[in-house]
Amino acid sequence: MKKFSYQQANTDHTLFIKHRAGKVTLLIIYVDDMIVTGDDTAKIEELQKCLASEFEIKDLGSLKYFLGVEVTRSKHGLFLSQRKYVMDLLADTGMLDCKPADTPIVENHKLGVYVDQSYLKSAPGRGLLFKKKNGHLDLEGYTNADYARNITDRHSTSGYFTFVGGNLVTWRSKKQNVVSRSFAESEYRGIAQGVCEIL
Known part of the structure; x- marks a missing residue:
């Protein structure tokens, strides 16, 4: 290249x-x-x-499928899903006939493959819609951080969201590597991670 x-x-x-x-x-x-x-x-x-x-x-x-992600185009924008991957997974594990679950966690039930696949069975076509907005390709980023919220080690947690054309494209929440000495310091660390993602 x-x-x-x-x-x-x-x-x-x-x-x-x-x-x-x-x-x-x-x-x-x-x-x-x-x-x-x-x-x-x-x-x-x-x-x-x-x-x-x-x-x-x-x-x-035109792109229809890449690395397990299906791409569908419409007048509304691009829709990305992993429907084929989910259906193949259910078939490979013999769970095509399982009872669908509304959430990945069921109370009073052993967590495991069954619950995860039952949840997948409930809506295999769920995905992300990236809406088309004419002339709007602005890049936006939002960051936030708490201050020493973890009572065990006093580390702060920071997170960010980035949008292109009003569509959410990346997000992350992570405990910071060091203990911040002030709320401002924890916020600056969070901002630095968000800016790196935007760049």
């Missing part, structure tokens, strides 16, 4: 990016599966030809 003047992303070494005249072309690869996308159709076609000159490739058209 570097030979074709693409830059490898620092945050994900399987992602390659090329900017040209305000447009972008992206390639993400996992073993022998890849996605080529962007808003520069000429560069996308050029990249596909370059890749085909290096090794045999097969264009499967």
Whole structure:
């Protein structure tokens, strides 16, 4: 990819990016599966030809399935789910006929594979909808932290949410590695994690 003047992303070494005249072309690869996308159709076609000159490739058209995630497009946006993966898992474990459960935890019941798969059986098509908002690709980030909430070790917990075009794309909540000396310090540590994610 570097030979074709693409830059490898620092945050994900399987992602390659090329900017040209305000447009972008992206390639993400996992073993022998890849996605080529962007808003520069000429560069996308050029990249596909370059890749085909290096090794045999097969264009499967619009993205429908990648690494266990099904992609469905509609006028509302993109819907991502793992329906096929869930159904295959239920079939492989002989749980296709199990009774669906509304939550992954059932009171007075031994937790285990049965409960998890019963929950999966209740709605195998659940997923994430990324709504299309014309002209709105703003990147937003929100952070928060508590101060020494853990009574055992006095560590704070911080978390962040990031949105692209109003759609939640990443989130995390984690106990901080060190003990903060003030509420402000715990907040700054949380902000630093959120900013790193946005970058």
